[in-house]
Amino acid sequence: MSAGEVLxxxxxxxxxxxxxxxxxxxxxxxxxxxxxxxxxxxxxSAHAPRVALLSARLVRHKPGRRALVAYxxxxxxxxxxxxxxxxxxxxxxxxRTFRAVRELRAAGLDGRDGVEIPRAVGLLPELGxxxxxxxxxxxxxxxLAAPGGAALARSIADALHRLHQAVSPPAxxxxxxxxxxxxxxxxxxxxxLQPAWTGRLxxxxxxxxxxxxxxxxxxxxxxxxxxxxxxxxxxxxxxxLVDLDLFCxxxxxxxxxxxxxxxxxxxxxxxxxxxxxxxxxxxxxxxFLELAGGGRAAAVRAWTDLALVxxxxxxxxxxxxxxxxxxxxxxxxxxxxxxxxx
Numbered sequence: 353m354s355a356g357e358v359l360x361x362x363x364x365x366x367x368x369x370x371x372x373x374x375x376x377x378x379x380x381x382x383x384x385x386x387x388x389x390x391x392x393x394x395x396x397s398a399h400a401p402r403v404a405l406l407s408a409r410l411v412r413h414k415p416g417r418r419a420l421v422a423y424x425x426x427x428x429x430x431x432x433x434x435x436x437x438x439x440x441x442x443x444x445x446x447x448r449t450f451r452a453v454r455e456l457r458a459a460g461l462d463g464r465d466g467v468e469i470p471r472a473v474g475l476l477p478e479l480g481x482x483x484x485x486x487x488x489x490x491x492x493x494x495x496l497a498a499p500g501g502a503a504l505a506r507s508i509a510d511a512l513h514r515l516h517q518a519v520s521p522p523a524x525x526x527x528x529x530x531x532x533x534x535x536x537x538x539x540x541x542x543x544x545l546q547p548a549w550t551g552r553l554x555x556x557x558x559x560x561x562x563x564x565x566x567x568x569x570x571x572x573x574x575x576x577x578x579x580x581x582x583x584x585x586x587x588x589x590x591x592x593l594v595d596l597d598l599f600c601x602x603x604x605x606x607x608x609x610x611x612x613x614x615x616x617x618x619x620x621x622x623x624x625x626x627x628x629x630x631x632x633x634x635x636x637x638x639x640f641l642e643l644a645g646g647g648r649a650a651a652v653r654a655w656t657d658l659a660l661v662x663x664x665x666x667x668x669x670x671x672x673x674x675x676x677x678x679x680x681x682x683x684x685x686x687x688x689x690x691x692x693x694x
Contacts (some may be wrong), residue, residue: 362628372416372442379421379438381493389425389436392483402428417442422486422557435486436473445475448484452599456574459518466590467511487592489585494640496581496615502635509586509593510637512607516573516644521601526577528564531606531658535560540663545668552681559688560661563654570651572601579607580614605648608640609655612691616656616683617663621676626683659685 354558367377378384382405394400404426412420421438439446461469471484495504513530543550577598585592612633616665619628641649663682667673 361412363438368410368413368415370413370415370419373419373480374420376410376440377483378465379440379479379481380410383406384407385423386425388476388479389483392476393427393456404428407435410424411437417691421481423483436483437486438476438479438483440479440481440483442480445477445480445482446597446611447475447482448522448524448660449597449599452477452574452596453484455514456596457517461514461518461593463590465514467514468590469596470592470594472561473486475537487585487587489587489592492581492586493618495586496629496632501629501632504586505632505636506639508611509608509636509643510574510580511584511593512579512611512640513604513643515576516607519572519574521572522599523601525572525601526575526598526600526606528567532561532564535658535661538662542665542668546677548685549678549681552685554680556661556684556688559685559692560658563657563688565653567603567605567651570603570605570648573604574599575602575604576603576605577606577610579610581618583612603651603655604644605651606655606659608637608644608652609657611657612637612652613659613663616660617680620679620683621673653691657684659689660684660687669692 367380369378385408386403386405387400389405390400390403397652406424406426407422409422410419411422419440419520421440423434423436423438424435425434426432427434439449443550453469456469457471461467463472463551468487470485473485475482492504492508495501512516535557539553543553576593576596576598578595583593583595615629615633615636620626622628637649638654640652647668660680664677664681664684667677667680
């Protein structure tokens with residue numbers, strides 16, 4: 353290979369067909385994308401750098417809804433490698449999340465203090481896409497499951513609190529009524545799949561309503577709304593918070609509860625014991641409450657229970673989780689029974 357040649361990965365044999373995302377094939381085509389990516393790097397100047405698109409790989413695809421494309425490119429000069437993620441959406445470019453990412457980084461979540469939201473690169477509205485830097489790191493699951501996972505749990509609580517304090521809450525909100533509406537829909541779908549559980553699910557939903565009604569009010573903050581270990585990448589010198597598509601105004605305890613519920617659900621599937629990561633849960637909750645205020649403990653417990661109930665429906669949609677659906681249902685029943693007995 354000569355010095356001027358570029359080693360590219362071969363394109364996919366046949367880009368997936370998705371009528372709701374007609375631009376997906378173009379987003380995977382090097383000839384189509386190279387000038388577009390170069391224009392983003394020009395940053396308004398007259399001369400765009402030379403860009404060689406080394407690979408364009410479809411990472412995730414939810415037909416009819418959205419897709420995620422990983423790009424690796426070489427920029428000349430100076431011959432640097434860049435790694436970006438292109439996020440396509442059938443409803444059009446997600447400008448709201450793009451703006452939120454820029455605002456959060458401008459507010460200090462740019463890595464300077466060990467917490468980073470990866471940089472928003474630019475918009476390609478003609479493809480229904482915005483692009484963000486792809487950062488190195490592993491999802492927090494491996495670190496949380498390893499010895500010393502409690503220390504990482506505390507660091508994640510620190511990072512989450514930084515997110516909650518970074519900017520004024522956005523206009524879009526998500527509250528208790530929204531969560532109960534989702535639970536009502538999700539548990540109804542479970543009852544259709546498992547008619548024998550209908551009575552149990554109705555009682556569980558009623559218990560959720562009682563727990564939700566008792567959540568103490570709080571001033572809304574900007575929250576992630578889908579916060580769990582997959583959304584936390586642990587790098588060599590910082591924690592990255594990713595996938596802020598649902599960023600909105602809400603109760604910070606919702607994020608904490610969602611994170612704790614995921615730990616319990618994962619422990620149940622992986623170890624047959626929802627308490628297997630109890631020390632990690634305790635470390636995260638303790639640090640979160642140190643920062644948010646001990647008065648939020650009841651709210652964290654209630655949001656944890658609500659998030660865990662949502663996992664009952666999620667388990668019925670994912671083949672490898674279905675064997676655990678009834679055990680998860682039993683766990684939710686036990687937790688909510690305890691909550692209402694005190």
